Amino acid sequence: MSVKPKPYSIFSLARNALNYHQGWQKAWRNAEPKRDYEVVIVGGGGHGLATAYYLAKECGIRDVAVVEKGWLGGGNTGRNTTIVRSNYLWDESAGLYEHAMKLWEGLSTDLNYNVMFSQRGLLHLAHSVHDMQEIGRRGNAIYLNGIDSEFVTSQQVKEMVPFINLDCRYPVHGALLQKRGGTARHDAVAWGYARAADNLGVDIIQNCEVTGFQVEDSTVKGVETTRGRIGAKKVGCVVAGHCSVLAEMAGFRLPIESFPLQALVSEPVKPIIDCVVMSGAIHAYISQSDKGELVIGAGSDAYLSYSQRGGFDIIEHTVGPIIELYPIFSRLKMLRQWGGVVDVTVDRSPLISKTPVKNLFFNCGWGTGGFKATPGSGHVFAHSIKTGDMHPIAEPFSINRFNTGALIDEGAAAAVAH
């Protein structure tokens, strides 16, 4: 076992500053895999790490390993545009995403790690009469679920974002505002959960790819990995874009297809936009990171691919509307572009579910918009793994909704991707 980690505080910062920052401990141990665990979590993204943390913290299960094929947060967690909101149409989604939002609101304190959660406000633009009707319906549904949601006029949008071009090819008629929405630092979410989970005894094992499941009598007994077999009483699989690959190893299929999704950031500039602005209709959304870069989310490619890149034409389709709405950005240089592999369901809602294999649980299908759900997803998944029965918030998100027909259609309803 390692030395007990020291909490971060203003005093530890001062003390280490005097030491030229030579005295900081590693944030988590580099664990060697044991032969057996009570629970093995496959996938060291935000959702997997959060699951491990809540298992240890709230479910009394500390004999847990998180097995990650690459590095922590190297999947979609470290590639996303970090938008957090809970303004979804359907009751089931409201329950899930608002559960996450409440956890976000206390997360930095809970983890003793600054995840830089910033409730800077989030605007959904409406560009047409139809868009206005859609935000009218959704805004009221959200409000009735007890979640903050306000309608703002185009003039109010202009006050919030003075350089927006309201009267362009995509005229702005109004917007839906969630003031509690905003952003968080993606890497910090993975690292904060990893450190806090490790602190409670969870083994974090990187560079360890799961290559198969050991299944006897339709019950999972462990995982095969590139670092040997690891036994487990229960396995939670949280691998996002690769969920179908893992499901195939376990002998079943999922109602999911994987697509590339891209994002890009500009060169850093002085503070210019202090909220998040999204537009579902033209698929352009933008915010500014604390470093000053404009963070722009692009669309996904229309064909299945694990290439983690995305087509060049998609960038053009994204940047065009951005410049139309914000002509001031036309001469900014783009600094970086990258892609992730997103796991998309037909109804654009996730799967948090039992599977045909006993004691093997899957949490996936978050597609283009699961970062915002990280704390809530991990929390309800941990409780479901602990009891063996799905947590009430997770229950509607089972795989078999695609057989019963009880879809949670956020795709058609909200027409927004993140």
Added chain:
Amino acid sequence: MLLIKCPWCGYRDQSEFSAQGEAHIARPVNPHELSEEQWGDYLFFRKNPKGVHYERWVHSHGCRRWFNVIRNTATDHIHATYRPDEPVPEFSDEETDQPA
């Protein structure tokens, strides 16, 4: 951007085409006789492989005809394209269907 060979029009930019998902899924002959499992499986569950994928494309901004593509989803290499009435062609892993 992929370069895709329409069996009728030849090599064109991917932006002329639309991807239509997994190929060779036969519609059940008697849908009303299927269980919820079978019907849901037909409608929503997919192979989604990381590797060779047999998929349908339509040349939307060209001849508007449908055809099949064999593509590796890990590398995006296209191995072959073929018409719906043609048998699934043989292909080798090394070969990609691109103009010389």
